[in-house]
Amino acid sequence: MKLIVEENPLVIDPSELLRPEAEFTEKSVSKFRDYTIDENDPLKEMVRKTYRQMHLNQTVDFVKQCHKRWMNFDHLKMTTREALEKLNDLIDESDPDTSLPNIVHAFQTAERAREEFPEHDWLHLTGLIHDLGKIMAFYGEPQWAVVGDTFVVGCRWSDNIVYRDESFIGNPDGINPKYNTKYGMYKPNIGLENLMLSWGHDEYMYQVLKHNKSTLPEQALNIIRFHSFYPWHSSGDYEYLMKPKDEETKKWILTFNRYDLYTKSTKIPDIDELWPYYQSLIDKYMPGVLDW
Numbered sequence: 001m002k003l004i005v006e007e008n009p010l011v012i013d014p015s016e017l018l019r020p021e022a023e024f025t026e027k028s029v030s031k032f033r034d035y036t037i038d039e040n041d042p043l044k045e046m047v048r049k050t051y052r053q054m055h056l057n058q059t060v061d062f063v064k065q066c067h068k069r070w071m072n073f074d075h076l077k078m079t080t081r082e083a084l085e086k087l088n089d090l091i092d093e094s095d096p097d098t099s100l101p102n103i104v105h106a107f108q109t110a111e112r113a114r115e116e117f118p119e120h121d122w123l124h125l126t127g128l129i130h131d132l133g134k135i136m137a138f139y140g141e142p143q144w145a146v147v148g149d150t151f152v153v154g155c156r157w158s159d160n161i162v163y164r165d166e167s168f169i170g171n172p173d174g175i176n177p178k179y180n181t182k183y184g185m186y187k188p189n190i191g192l193e194n195l196m197l198s199w200g201h202d203e204y205m206y207q208v209l210k211h212n213k214s215t216l217p218e219q220a221l222n223i224i225r226f227h228s229f230y231p232w233h234s235s236g237d238y239e240y241l242m243k244p245k246d247e248e249t250k251k252w253i254l255t256f257n258r259y260d261l262y263t264k265s266t267k268i269p270d271i272d273e274l275w276p277y278y279q280s281l282i283d284k285y286m287p288g289v290l291d292w
């Protein structure tokens with residue numbers, strides 16, 4: 001099994017991928033992302049219901065409307081720190097692994113990236129801001145159009161989307177011949193960047209960074225844009241829509257995913273103490289007041 005390209009600076013020891021729990025968390029890896037249905041478990045039911053709404057309502061038309069609504073960046077003006085602090089009040093209803101405020105998760109992810117790659121300051125900042133697009137939840141967007149895993153709209157839904165079997169029943173794209181075939185509205189190997197994904201915090205944050213002319217490197221922008229695209233990066237689906245260069249993006253995302261997912265049960269960082277360091281990264285890569 002060859003997982004790593006030599007020139008990728010984020011070289012991972014493949015054996016670590018097989019035992020990340022030892023390094024990252026007290027919780028065993030198989031306990032993360034448990035989407036089994038249990039009607040007597042309120043947390044599981046909350047997660048299932050969030051995805052049910054997402055899978056019922058996220059259609060090509062819906063996503064187009066979201067693009068129109070959010071890509072004018074006329075909702076508010078706010079610094080990165082202000083946006084992060086807003087996440088103090090957000091509990092992600094799609095997440096079976098944490099019920100801590102999202103700002104804690106931001107610092108857990110960032111600090112783990114920093115421990116492993118102290119020299120890549122951009123990766124630390126990527127950890128800190130990757131979920132910032134969730135602020136949409138405070139401006140009228142329901143959580144099912146903000147959080148959770150993403151999938152491609154405009155072609156047949158892949159088999160490895162969570163709750164795939166029941167959750168899409170009634171979504172009109174499922175009976176639309178323009179959108180319900182293997183390729184749907186796409187051409188073979190059209191490439192990751194040309195796919196329309198279900199609307200959520202990934203694409204929004206990517207667009208916010210572009211619009212505000214962030215100087216973060218391309219890898220950082222791609223990590224942010226596709227980190228929730230689990231059916232692709234972790235289940236191997238949709239390969240027939242990808243270009244060869246998308247493999248490189250996938251490797252970066254899989255590295256990042258270990259900080260994003262397996263740190264959810266680690267200790268709570270001292271946010272006040274960490275601010276000065278992260279503020280210096282914000283000032284370097286995405287300074288000042290941003291349009292959202």
Ligand SMILES: O[C@H]1[C@H](O)[C@@H](O)[C@H](O)[C@@H](O)[C@H]1O
Binds near residue numbers: 148
């Ligand atoms: O529930 C989580 C959460 O919403 C994350 O922010 C997202 O990136 C994941 O894909 C999802 O599983």
Ligand SMILES: [Fe+2]
Binds near residue numbers: 130131227
């Ligand atoms: Fe996320």
Ligand SMILES: [Fe+2]
Binds near residue numbers: 105130131260
């Ligand atoms: Fe995250």
